[in-house]
Amino acid sequence: MKEKVDILISGGTIVDPKNNLMEQQDLAIRDGKILPLQQACDLQAEQVINARGYLITPGLIDHHVHIFDGGSEYGFFPDSALLPMGVTAAVDAGSAGAANYESFRQNVILRSKMKLFAYLNISSMGQLGGNFPEQINPQYYDLPRIRSMIDKFPEICGLKLRCDKAIIDDWGHVPLQKTLAIARELDTRLVVHGKNPPMPLEAITAQLGAGDILCHCYQGLNSTILEQSGGIKSSIQAARTRGVLFDSADAKGNYDYQVLIPALKEGFVPDIISTDLTLSSLFHPQIYGLPLLLSKYLNLGLPLLEVIRACTEKPARILGLENRLGTLEAGAIADIAMFELKQDVAVVFENKNGDCYNGNQVLVPLMTILEGKIVYRHMETMFRYR
Ligand SMILES: [Zn+2]
Known part of the structure; x- marks a missing residue:
């Protein structure tokens, strides 16, 4: 029997600085907590998020x-x-x-x-x-x-x-x-x-x-x-x-x-x-x-x-909460964010003095999970384009 989970975030790039981790992995959530990293095929998820091409970070x-x-x-x-x-x-x-x-x-x-x-x-x-x-x-x-x-x-x-x-x-x-x-x-x-x-x-x-x-x-x-x-x-x-x-x-x-x-x-x-x-x-x-x-x-x-x-x-x-917040390791609270790193944009970072810095990449927030519940999701992430 497959293990049941609430949400499976599949195929995203996990960015977890606390564990110096940045690689493609699946991430599963149950009862508001992050589960140990495991293969998607072993899990039966209530909801699957296709995160291919996106970054998954701690909230x-x-x-x-x-x-x-x-x-x-x-x-x-x-x-x-x-x-x-x-x-x-x-x-x-x-x-x-x-x-x-x-x-x-x-x-x-x-x-x-x-x-x-x-x-x-x-x-x-x-x-x-x-x-x-x-x-x-x-x-x-x-x-x-x-x-x-x-x-x-x-x-x-x-x-x-x-x-x-x-x-x-x-x-x-x-x-x-x-x-x-x-x-x-x-x-x-x-x-x-x-x-x-x-x-x-x-x-x-x-x-x-x-x-x-x-x-x-x-x-x-x-x-x-x-x-x-x-x-x-x-x-x-x-x-x-x-x-x-x-x-x-x-x-x-x-x-x-x-x-x-x-x-x-x-x-x-x-x-x-x-x-x-x-x-x-x-x-x-x-x-x-x-x-x-x-x-x-x-x-x-x-x-x-x-x-x-x-x-x-x-x-x-x-805050003294490094084992519960700000990490994607197993057992942490499932506060999670998903971003697209767009690398083909012309973005100007201007400050109040009028000084500018020109860039070409920008992090666009796509989804936010708070204690295992999706509290924000950009509609675009619901579809895959042909
Ligand atoms: Zn202030």
């Missing part, structure tokens, strides 16, 4: 988004926007602070079918909108309330501080030092927005420890990861060696090609590739969403396995 994890729908100008509701992009898990990067986190949780996290996580903004109000930056005065950091949020809600995976000249104002190093002290006291991770830093970037990374994250790492304002000569600053390399993580969080303009291209040439690849998507950048041609951003890194020469690693295995490890 993507977008490690930097703004999804406080209804509570922040930046927010959008994640499921309808992100599931069709192959994204099955996402991390909100500080949209809410200790004062409004419970509202974010009730209105977004508990209503979403996706796996959602959050960094808590050090400012109690979080990031309300572009014309009204967070109150950064350390006098208002609310340690007892921050502690209570972290104790109560396990999806909170750290603190977030925007160390940006426009926000930090005259406070200099004080917000970073106070936020770090709180993060260390609560034994949690700190994510620092390092765009337009009010001090040399290396003065920020020098204070970060293993597991802390610098986001917008390829930004080009004020002080960057590069020496004048073009190489990576030795102090930035030292921070990476010490375990500080670097998140691209590109958005429409949180990177600069004058930094990004030389940095990749030097081998300074991102630990995490994330979008920093907001309501105003979602579907915008300068970022669109994670599949287009991943395509940019592919065109810049990063190998496919490494591109997918930076939005599956790596963020899953940061």
Whole structure:
């Protein structure tokens, strides 16, 4: 008798960075879990997906988004926007602070079918909108309330501080030092927005420890990861060696090609590739969403396995869920995405400064499976053309 399974994905190229695997294999799903790799002919499947010519990846994890729908100008509701992009898990990067986190949780996290996580903004109000930056005065950091949020809600995976000249104002190093002290006291991770830093970037990374994250790492304002000569600053390399993580969080303009291209040439690849998507950048041609951003890194020469690693295995490890999320190995949760890698397109990756990079390949999302259920499928995958 043939073994029964719910879904058989047949003939696709399995891309599983955690196991350094990229080869044609069948993939079977039962009861929301991935089964050990086996031959299609041994299985009786409720539904068969013909994936010949397509890539099968773990469900993507977008490690930097703004999804406080209804509570922040930046927010959008994640499921309808992100599931069709192959994204099955996402991390909100500080949209809410200790004062409004419970509202974010009730209105977004508990209503979403996706796996959602959050960094808590050090400012109690979080990031309300572009014309009204967070109150950064350390006098208002609310340690007892921050502690209570972290104790109560396990999806909170750290603190977030925007160390940006426009926000930090005259406070200099004080917000970073106070936020770090709180993060260390609560034994949690700190994510620092390092765009337009009010001090040399290396003065920020020098204070970060293993597991802390610098986001917008390829930004080009004020002080960057590069020496004048073009190489990576030795102090930035030292921070990476010490375990500080670097998140691209590109958005429409949180990177600069004058930094990004030389940095990749030097081998300074991102630990995490994330979008920093907001309501105003979602579907915008300068970022669109994670599949287009991943395509940019592919065109810049990063190998496919490494591109997918930076939005599956790596963020899953940061979340401490590497055996359940971000992998296609047997026993993992069946969060899966299917893409076509189109290699005959003319695609221009333009950023907010008007700088462009011309490419010829793009990852097009075709299907998303969440806990063993198909939650998105492009109609084209239903047919084979003669
Ligand atoms: Zn952000």
